[in-house]
Amino acid sequence: MQLISETLEQAVEQLARLPGMGRKSAQRIAMHLLKQNDEQVLRLSKAIADLKKNIRYCSTCFNITDQDPCPICSSEKRNTGVVCVVEEPKDVYVIERTREFNGRYHVLGGVISPLQNVGPDEIRVNELIRRIRDGEGIKELILALNPDAEGEATGYYINKLAQPMGVDVTRIAHGIPMGTDLEFIDDATLTRAFAGRRNF
Amino acid sequence: MQLISETLEQAVEQLARLPGMGRKSAQRIAMHLLKQNDEQVLRLSKAIADLKKNIRYCSTCFNITDQDPCPICSSEKRNTGVVCVVEEPKDVYVIERTREFNGRYHVLGGVISPLQNVGPDEIRVNELIRRIRDGEGIKELILALNPDAEGEATGYYINKLAQPMGVDVTRIAHGIPMGTDLEFIDDATLTRAFAGRRNF
Numbered sequence: 001m002q003l004i005s006e007t008l009e010q011a012v013e014q015l016a017r018l019p020g021m022g023r024k025s026a027q028r029i030a031m032h033l034l035k036q037n038d039e040q041v042l043r044l045s046k047a048i049a050d051l052k053k054n055i056r057y058c059s060t061c062f063n064i065t066d067q068d069p070c071p072i073c074s075s076e077k078r079n080t081g082v083v084c085v086v087e088e089p090k091d092v093y094v095i096e097r098t099r100e101f102n103g104r105y106h107v108l109g110g111v112i113s114p115l116q117n118v119g120p121d122e123i124r125v126n127e128l129i130r131r132i133r134d135g136e137g138i139k140e141l142i143l144a145l146n147p148d149a150e151g152e153a154t155g156y157y158i159n160k161l162a163q164p165m166g167v168d169v170t171r172i173a174h175g176i177p178m179g180t181d182l183e184f185i186d187d188a189t190l191t192r193a194f195a196g197r198r199n200f
Numbered sequence: 201m202q203l204i205s206e207t208l209e210q211a212v213e214q215l216a217r218l219p220g221m222g223r224k225s226a227q228r229i230a231m232h233l234l235k236q237n238d239e240q241v242l243r244l245s246k247a248i249a250d251l252k253k254n255i256r257y258c259s260t261c262f263n264i265t266d267q268d269p270c271p272i273c274s275s276e277k278r279n280t281g282v283v284c285v286v287e288e289p290k291d292v293y294v295i296e297r298t299r300e301f302n303g304r305y306h307v308l309g310g311v312i313s314p315l316q317n318v319g320p321d322e323i324r325v326n327e328l329i330r331r332i333r334d335g336e337g338i339k340e341l342i343l344a345l346n347p348d349a350e351g352e353a354t355g356y357y358i359n360k361l362a363q364p365m366g367v368d369v370t371r372i373a374h375g376i377p378m379g380t381d382l383e384f385i386d387d388a389t390l391t392r393a394f395a396g397r398r399n400f
Contacts, residue, residue: 004263004264004265004270004271004272004289004292004293005254005255005264005265005266005270007250007251007254007255007266008251008255010247010250011247011250011251014243014244015244015247015248017244018229018232018244019228019229019232020228027293028219028220028290029218029219030251031289031290032218033218033248033251034251034252034255034289036252041249041251041252042249044214044217044218044248045245045246045248046245047207047211047213047214047215048211048215048233048241048244048245048248049241049242049245050207050211051208051211051230051241052234052236052241052242054205054207055207055208063204064205064208065204065205066205066206070204070205088231089204089231090227090228090231092204093227096204183228
């Protein structure tokens with residue numbers, strides 16, 4: 001295709017790399033942006049750049065945050081005795097949306113997966129154990145991992161370490177359809193899964 | 201929803217405003233960007249900002265361009281006798297993709313629409329007539345407007361002005377399904393529509 005505008009071509013190319021985006025939708029978005037005023041377009045451009053500039057990881061729970069510790073870990077309204085263990089920051093988002101959980105989080109940053117060479121040391125299990133030992137007052141871990149082999153293995157491993165330390169390890173109920181990603185669960189199902197959690 | 205990261209929230213909000221994007225896809229894209237390296241994210245951010253910084257309108261054909269006159273108007277390989285009249289810059293893109301048309305363009309920037317208070321003076325019809333009069337050597341106008349009432353009205357108006365000036369006014373064939381936007385036509389149909397153009 002002949003380049004009509006190098007700048008436009010560059011924008012389309014960059015947009016087309018985003019997940020769920022093809023060349024046609026990238027073109028449509030680029031054309032849409034051309035019609036917006038300067039301020040609107042620069043706001044989007046800046047918001048994207050800020051993602052890498054402003055966001056860091058909370059040194060307690062390893063969720064993404066603008067300030068460290070994150071608002072959840074530094075909130076006095078949250079129950080410090082319960083920690084919900086998730087794989088990715090996006091899972092925290094999904095769970096917060098239900099407004100059902102009032103404890104803290106621990107973001108593992110992955111799950112144990114021998115096939116992909118991810119062992120317990122590659123994810124933040126040791127950091128979780130340290131939180132239990134260092135007297136944050138953790139009484140219960142709620143595992144909210146995806147219901148697949150890796151999630152099960154990771155839960156099993158965490159349970160093996162945490163239970164002898166006197167911590168109750170539960171997991172959210174398998175109301176979640178098997179083989180689905182946590183990210184795509186509707187809030188109602190997720191709320192029910194929280195309520196129906198059982199001992200590991 | 202509780203704000204976990206103001207920065208992330210801002211990015212999701214800005215992304216969710218793009219056409220064809222919901223809050224969930226915006227979240228997915230923001231999370232994806234967080235995992236990319238700085239350089240990749242800044243490249244996207246810059247490409248978007250450049251859209252408004254670098255792109256202007258060609259003073260001849262009013263297509264969007266990085267330099268004025270645009271590469272098509274300043275190319276010596278293009279046939280200056282034939283001008284394809286389109287509504288929006290995106291239509292130039294679609295037509296260039298077929299590699300079937302070797303003339304120049306004229307981007308009206310809209311169509312005549314009494315219902316939306318758009319008259320001939322609100323779009324670039326006068327500029328088109330000036331191009332014919334000022335001796336660019338235009339012998340044929342190919343109207344590639346959408347096959348709806350506004351497109352028809354605009355074509356009728358242009359034909360009425362241009363034909364007395366000795367210009368052949370044709371339009372691309374109605375092989376295009378009625379009620380569809382030019383933007384979404386496949387290349388093969390569009391190529392055939394160009395070949396089958398007939399006198400207005």
